[in-house]
Amino acid sequence: MIDHTLIEYMESMLSQTPTEFRRYAYDDIHWENRLLGIVGARGIGKSTLVKQYILAHKDEGKYLYVSADLLYFTSHTLVDLVHELYMDGFTHLVIDEIHKYPGWSRELKNIYDAYPDFHVIFTGSSILDILHGEADLSRRAVVYPMYGLSFREYLKLFHEIDAGVFSLEEILAHKVEIPGLRHPRPVFEQYLQEGYYPFALEPGFPIKMQQVISQTIESDIAQFADLKATTARKLKRLLAVIAESAPFKPNMSSLATVVGVSKNNVADYLIYMERAGLVGQLRDATGGIRGIGKVDKVYIDNPSLMTVLSGGTPNLGNLRETFFYNQMRVRNDIISSKDSDFVIGKYTFEVGGRKKGHRQIEDVPNGFVVKDDTELGYMNVIPLWHFGLNY
Numbered sequence: 297m298i299d300h301t302l303i304e305y306m307e308s309m310l311s312q313t314p315t316e317f318r319r320y321a322y323d324d325i326h327w328e329n330r331l332l333g334i335v336g337a338r339g340i341g342k343s344t345l346v347k348q349y350i351l352a353h354k355d356e357g358k359y360l361y362v363s364a365d366l367l368y369f370t371s372h373t374l375v376d377l378v379h380e381l382y383m384d385g386f387t388h389l390v391i392d393e394i395h396k397y398p399g400w401s402r403e404l405k406n407i408y409d410a411y412p413d414f415h416v417i418f419t420g421s422s423i424l425d426i427l428h429g430e431a432d433l434s435r436r437a438v439v440y441p442m443y444g445l446s447f448r449e450y451l452k453l454f455h456e457i458d459a460g461v462f463s464l465e466e467i468l469a470h471k472v473e474i475p476g477l478r479h480p481r482p483v484f485e486q487y488l489q490e491g492y493y494p495f496a497l498e499p500g501f502p503i504k505m506q507q508v509i510s511q512t513i514e515s516d517i518a519q520f521a522d523l524k525a526t527t528a529r530k531l532k533r534l535l536a537v538i539a540e541s542a543p544f545k546p547n548m549s550s551l552a553t554v555v556g557v558s559k560n561n562v563a564d565y566l567i568y569m570e571r572a573g574l575v576g577q578l579r580d581a582t583g584g585i586r587g588i589g590k591v592d593k594v595y596i597d598n599p600s601l602m603t604v605l606s607g608g609t610p611n612l613g614n615l616r617e618t619f620f621y622n623q624m625r626v627r628n629d630i631i632s633s634k635d636s637d638f639v640i641g642k643y644t645f646e647v648g649g650r651k652k653g654h655r656q657i658e659d660v661p662n663g664f665v666v667k668d669d670t671e672l673g674y675m676n677v678i679p680l681w682h683f684g685l686n687y
Contacts, residue, residue, distance in 0.1 A: 298360070298380055302368060306350075306361040313347040317453050320461075320687045321345060321442045327353075329438040330415050331408045333394075335422045336442035337573025337597070338508045338516070341494045342419040343392050345442070349417075350390060357387035357415075364397035374403040375410075382411055394418040395516065401433055408436045421516040423571040443626050444492035444573075444598055447484065447684025453494060455483060462685045464628060464640060468664060470673050472682045481671055484681040488615060489608075492600035492622075505604040509535070509574070517568045530555050534565055538575055539605035543593040543617055566594065573597050576621055580632045581639070592632035598622045616647050616668050616680055626687045635660050647680065 319341050321334070327349060334342050350359045360381055362368070368377075374397065378389055394400045400418075407416060422441060451457040451474070459474045466472070474480065490496040495504060513531045517523065523531070534555045538544075546566070552559040569575045576597050579589035596602040599619050602610045617637060624630050624640060633639040636646040636656050643662045650669035657663030668680040 298384055298386075299368060299372075302360060302362055302366075305363075305366065306359075309361060310347055310351055313344060313351060315348055315351060317449075318348060319345055319442070320446065320449060321440060322348065325440050326438065327417075328415075330412075331404060331433070331437045332415070332417045333437050333439035334417070334419045334442055335424055335439060337422055337444065338512055339493045339495050339504075340442060340444040340573075342442055344494070346390050346392065346417055346419055350388075358385055359388045359390060360386055361390045361392070363392040364394050364400070369397060374400070375406055378407050378411060378414060378416070382414055386414075388415045388417065391416065391418040394420040395424050395519070405433060405436060408433075421512075421520075422573055423516050423520045423568060443622075443687075444600075445494060446623060446626070446687045447487050447491065447681060448687070450487045450491035450684075451477070451483065454486075454491065454497065457483075459685055461687060462682070464624075464643070464686065467678060467682045467686065468643065470678075472673075472679075472685060474685075479671065480681050481669075484684070487684070488599040488619060489603050490600050492598040496600070502604055502608075505601065509601075509604075512572050512574060513569075517572050521564075521568055527557075530557055531565055531569065534562070535569060535574060535605070538594055539596055539602065542575070542602070543578070543595045543614060543621075546591055546594050566591070570597075574601070576618075576625070578621060578630070578632050578638075589631060595621055612668075613648070616649070616666075619680065620645065620647050620666060620683055623684050623686060628686075636663065 322345055325332070325334070334345065336342055347361060350361055374391070381389055404416060404418070407414070445453065448459045448461065451459050457474065457477055462472050490501050495501070514528045517531060518528045534551065537551065537554055548559045548562045551562045555562070566575060566577060570577050574597055576595040577591045578593040578595065580592045582589045595618050596605060599615055599622065602615060602618055620638065621630060628640045631639050633644050636644050638645045643664060644657055644660045645664050645666050646656050647666040648668070650667055657665065664676045664678055666678050666680050666683065670679050673679050673682065
């Protein structure tokens with residue numbers, strides 16, 4: 297018999313879930329998978345997404361939504377819960393923040409193997425080693441990474457302005473149009489300050505962001521990598537150093553000296569922070585496959601985080617590059633350029649302000665200048681904000 301407190305908890309959480317706006321990932325996900333994971337940084341809307349799915353499909357099955365940090369799990373296991381659900385005719389268990397449950401991967405594997413017609417959906421920190429944990433889920437779990445708000449999503453959620461999704465080719469062909477928005481620059485500047493996180497709608501955004509940063513380092517990363525408290529403080533110091541100069545070419549020896557750690561540890565720490573949604577690492581094409589090339593530049597993950605870490609006054613040039621990288625990585629393989637700032641497929645991009653010239657790309661085929669201080673594009677000049685409409 298299912299514990300009624302779990303049902304009451306689910307109903308309470310669902311009653312507080314907004315349904316007017318759905319993140320881009322909702323339509324990307326193949327929800328019919330038997331073991332489905334959604335991972336991403338703190339505060340980007342994973343929990344809201346799965347609760348919206350339950351609300352939209354409650355008539356098609358029996359669902360239970362739980363959070364992995366409920367007191368219930370101090371005396372019960374996931375396997376026991378699924379057995380009870382299965383006996384009572386439930387079809388789906390949705391587990392939020394799975395990373396807070398010890399031994400989660402082993403139990404999910406057991407559930408998948410023992411209940412072939414039962415569905416489990418889970419959310420978790422993007423630093424989770426889903427495919428190479430203590431139990432191999434690589435052949436069982438389908439895991440979707442989820443990112444923060446695009447500029448397009450921000451327009452809808454914060455300003456109720458509908459904008460379409462434009463492919464990279466459509467953006468480069470000057471096909472971007474947003475009916476009802478004559479001057480996008482003012483709202484684009486607002487987006488850069490705080491628009492990446494849905495909770496910016498609530499009061500106290502800078503304070504909450506500091507809490508997100510602390511929890512990500514002291515809880516998510518520390519738990520995953522089994523780090524001591526002193527190491528977590530060094531990670532904070534490393535993040536502060538990066539925030540002062542990002543984007544920059546990483547010098548592991550210099551970073552190790554400044555932070556006070558071994559040179560060999562710096563690369564691991566950067567990977568931890570990248571996977572946790574605190575930094576981004578732009579790689580070159582040496583690997584040939586996405587994500588395994590040599591790191592050419594290190595960025596703060598997104599403009600909103602960059603703004604908070606800079607005390608509200610980020611370097612404008614760095615902010616532009618960060619926005620472009622952050623938005624285009626979701627749908628595209630973006631790598632560093634030996635001639636300019638970025639390469640996506642056959643296209644090369646140089647990012648700058650209104651006075652940005654063409655010198656660096658004048659001899660580069662398919663080269664584009666991405667300008668911030670403009671609202672209209674022409675020839676191979678594309679407004680920066682257009683690239684926020686790619687997802």
